[in-house]
Amino acid sequence: MEDSEMLDGEPKLIERKQALYRCLDERFVIRGERYKGQQYSQIYFTRLHHMRNLLRPLVPDWKPHLPVQTVLGLEEGKECIVIGTIYKHMKLKPSILDEYSKERSAVPLVKPHNFMHPDDHLILEDESGRVKLAGNCLVPSTFVTDVLEAGLPPQKAISVGLREDKYVVFISGLSVGSSLFNPLQFQLFVDHITGHLGDENEQNIASQIVHLVIAGNSVEISQGLLGGQALTSKDQSLLSEPIKELDVLLTQLAAALPLDIMPGSNDPANFSLPQQPLNRCLFPGASVYNTFMSCTNPHQFELDDIQFIGTSGQNIHDLDKYSEATEKVEFVERTLRWRHLAPTAPNTLGCYPFTDKEPFLLESCPHVYFTGNQDRFETRVIEGPQKQFTRLICIPRFCETGTAVMLNLKNFECHALSFSTDL
Numbered sequence: 001m002e003d004s005e006m007l008d009g010e011p012k013l014i015e016r017k018q019a020l021y022r023c024l025d026e027r028f029v030i031r032g033e034r035y036k037g038q039q040y041s042q043i044y045f046t047r048l049h050h051m052r053n054l055l056r057p058l059v060p061d062w063k064p065h066l067p068v069q070t071v072l073g074l075e076e077g078k079e080c081i082v083i084g085t086i087y088k089h090m091k092l093k094p095s096i097l098d099e100y101s102k103e104r105s106a107v108p109l110v111k112p113h114n115f116m117h118p119d120d121h122l123i124l125e126d127e128s129g130r131v132k133l134a135g136n137c138l139v140p141s142t143f144v145t146d147v148l149e150a151g152l153p154p155q156k157a158i159s160v161g162l163r164e165d166k167y168v169v170f171i172s173g174l175s176v177g178s179s180l181f182n183p184l185q186f187q188l189f190v191d192h193i194t195g196h197l198g199d200e201n202e203q204n205i206a207s208q209i210v211h212l213v214i215a216g217n218s219v220e221i222s223q224g225l226l227g228g229q230a231l232t233s234k235d236q237s238l239l240s241e242p243i244k245e246l247d248v249l250l251t252q253l254a255a256a257l258p259l260d261i262m263p264g265s266n267d268p269a270n271f272s273l274p275q276q277p278l279n280r281c282l283f284p285g286a287s288v289y290n291t292f293m294s295c296t297n298p299h300q301f302e303l304d305d306i307q308f309i310g311t312s313g314q315n316i317h318d319l320d321k322y323s324e325a326t327e328k329v330e331f332v333e334r335t336l337r338w339r340h341l342a343p344t345a346p347n348t349l350g351c352y353p354f355t356d357k358e359p360f361l362l363e364s365c366p367h368v369y370f371t372g373n374q375d376r377f378e379t380r381v382i383e384g385p386q387k388q389f390t391r392l393i394c395i396p397r398f399c400e401t402g403t404a405v406m407l408n409l410k411n412f413e414c415h416a417l418s419f420s421t422d423l
Contacts, residue, residue: 014195014203014204014207015207016195016207016208016209016210016256016257017164017166017207017208017209017210018210019166019210019211019303019304019409020302020303020304020305021211021258021301021302021303022301022302023260023293023295023300023301024300024301024302025277025295025296025299025300025301027300027357027359028274028296028297028298028299028300028359029274029276029296030274030276030352038353038355039353040346040353042353042354042355043346043351043353043354043358044085045127046354046357046358047085047340047358047361048084048085048126048127050358050361051083051085051150051339052083054150054339055083055150056068056083059081063081066079066080066081067080067081068080068081068082068083069081069082070082070126070127070128070129071084071124071125071126071128071129071130071131072128072129073128074131082124082126082131083126084124084125084126085124085125085126086122086123086124086133087122087123087124087125087130088120088121088122088123088322089120089121089122089123090120090322091119091120121133121134150337150338150339151337151339151384151385152336152337152339152365152382152384152385152386152388152390153339153362153363153364153365153388154364154365154386154388155307155364155365155366155367155384155386155387155388155389155390156305156307156364158305158306158367163304163409163410163411164410165208165408165409165410166208166209166210166303166304166408166409166410167205167208167209167210167406167407167408167409168209168210168211168212168213168303168308168368168406168407168409169193169209169211169212169213169404169405169406169407169417170212170213170215170310170370170372170393170395170404170405170406170407171189171212171213171214171215171395171398171404171405172214172215172216172217172264172312172313172372172373172395172396172397172398173216173217173264173372173373173395173396173397173398173399173400174186174214174217174218174219174246174398174399175217175218175219175220175266175397175398175399176218176219176220176242176243176245176246176249177219177220177221177222177241177242177245178220178399180399180400181220181399182399182402182421183245184421185398185402185419185420185421186249186398186419187249188419188421189398189404189417189419190249190252190253192206192417192419193206193209193212193253193256193257194206194252194253194255194256194257195207195256209257209406210257210258210303210409211257211258211259211260211303212253212257212258212259212260213259213260213262213299213308213310213370214259214260214261214262215262215264215297215299215310215311215312215313215370215371215372215373215395216262216263216264216265216266216267216297216311216312216313216372216373217264217265217266217267217312217313217372217373217397218246218261218264218267219242219243219246219266219267219268220242220266221239221242221266221268222238243268243282243283246283247282247283247284247285247286248285250283250285250286250292251283251285251286251288251289253286254286254288254289254291254292255289255291257291258291258293259291259292259293260293260294260295260299260301261278261292261293261294261295262275262295262296262297262299262310262311262312262372263275263276263277263278263296263297263312264297264312264313264314264372264373265312265313265314265373268282269297271350272350272351272352273297273298273314273315273342273345273349273350273351273352273360274296274297274298274351274352274359274360275296275297275312276296277294277295277296278294279294280292280294297311297312297314298310298311298315298341298360299311300366303409304409306367306368306409307364307365307366307367307368308366308367308368308369308370309341309362309366309368309369309370310368310369310370310371310372310393311341311342311370311371311372312371312372312373313371313372313373313374314342314349315335315341315342315343315344315345315349315371316328316331316332316335316371316374316394317373318342318344318345318348318349319331319334319335319343319344321344321348322344327378328371328374328375328378328394329378329379329380329392329394332369332371332392332394333380333382333392335362336362336365336366336369336382336390336392339361339362339363340360340361340362341360341361341362342360345360365384365388365390366390367389367390367391367412368390368391368393368407368412369390369391369392369393370392370393370394370395370405371393371394371395372395373395373397374394374395374396374397375396375397376394376396376401377394377395377396377401377403377405377416378392378393378394379391379392379393379394379405379414380392381412389412391407391412391414393405393407393414396416401418402418402419402420403416403417403418403419404416404417404419405417
C-alpha cells in the first residue's frame with residue numbers, strides 16, 4: 001500500500017494485507033458455443049433431472065410408506081409423491097401473443113411492475129405431464145416458478161479460528177454518465193479505500209481491505225445513442241465519455257488493490273445471463289494492472305478458501321415481479337434454498353439456451369452470497385442443518401445512496417460505508 005504515516009519525522013509505509021484469490025467463473029463463460037436455433041427445453045430438462053437426483057434420496061426419510069410416481073401415473077384417491085417442477089400460472093404475466101395483439105391494437109397494453117393476481121395458481125410438471133396443485137399449504141405468492149425447494153446445498157468447511165481482520169468491499173450502481181452520478185462522492189470512496197483519507201486508524205483499516213467487487217451498472221449510456229443510427233462526432237464522444245471517466249477511476253483503484261468488475265443490465269455487455277466479462281479494451285488504463293479482473297455475471301470466486309457468489313441484481317429484480325416479499329434479501333435467501341440463482345430464467349429473465357449444462361444450479365453453498373443494484377443495504381445470516389453458514393448481502397445503488405458495503409473475512413461481520421458531499 002502506498003499510504004504512509006509520519007514517525008519521528010520519517011514516513012512509515014503501511015503494507016496492504018493480501019488474500020489468496022481464485023476466480024471460479026469458468027461455468028459461466030460461453031466459450032465455443034454457437035447458437036443454432038436451439039430452444040430452452042434442454043435447460044428445463046437438465047434442471048428437473050438435477051433436482052430429482054437431489055430430492056429422491058430424501059423421500060425414504062420423509063414419507064417412506066408412499067410410492068414415487070410421475071404425473072402421468074397419478075391415480076385418483078391414491079396418495080403418492082411426485083417430483084417435478086413448480087410452474088406458476090400468472091394472469092398478468094406478459095406473453096408474446098400480448099405483444100402481437102399490441103401491434104394490432106390502438107389501445108396500448110399496460111405492463112404491471114408486479115405480475116401477482118388473486119387468480120394465480122401453481123402447476124406441477126415433469127416429463128410426462130402437468131397437474132394443477134391445490135391446498136391450504138400451497139400459497140402461490142410464496143412460490144416463483146421452475147424449482148422445488150431442495151434446501152441449502154452442502155458447504156465447504158473453513159477454519160475461522162486463526163483468521164485475521166481482512167475486508168472485502170462491495171459497490172454497485174455507479175452509473176457513471178448519468179445525472180445521478182456524483183464524481184466527488186465516488187472520489188471520496190476511492191480515496192478512502194486506497195488510504196488517502198482519514199487518520200492513522202482509518203488508514204490502518206484501509207490497509208486491511210484485500211479486495212473490491214464492483215457488481216454491475218458501472219456506466220449509463222443514453223438510450224438515444226444506441227438506436228443503430230449513424231452518430232455524429234459529438235454523439236460518439238458522448239457515447240465513449242462515461243467509459244473513459246470510469247477507466248480513470250478504476251485505474252486509481254487497480255493501482256492500490258485487486259478489484260473485480262462485473263457487467264450489469266446497463267453496461268456495454270450482452271443482455272442475457274450469464275453476462276460475459278466487459279472487454280478489457282474498454283479500460284486501457286486499469287487493464288494494465290494485474291490486479292484488474294473483468295468477470296462474468298454471475299460471478300464466483302474464492303478468497304482465502306472463503307467461497308463467494310453473486311450477481312448484479314437482475315435475478316432478484318425479476319423475482320420481485322412474482323412475489324409479495326417486501327425485503328429483497330428474502331429473495332436472495334429463497335434462491336439459495338432453492339439451489340438456483342435464476343429460477344425465472346428463461347421464462348421472463350433472458351438467459352443463453354445452453355444444451356449441455358445448467359450453470360445457474362447451486363451445487364455448493366457459498367459462505368457469502370451478494371447481489372448488486374438494490375434499493376437499500378440489507379443483510380442477514382442463514383444457517384443450515386449441516387452447519388452451513390452464509391452471509392447474504394444486498395448492495396445498494398451507489399449513485400442513489402452513496403453507500404458501499406464492507407465485509408470482514410475474519411468473522412463475516414458486515415456494515416455499510418456511506419459517503420456524502422453535503423456540508
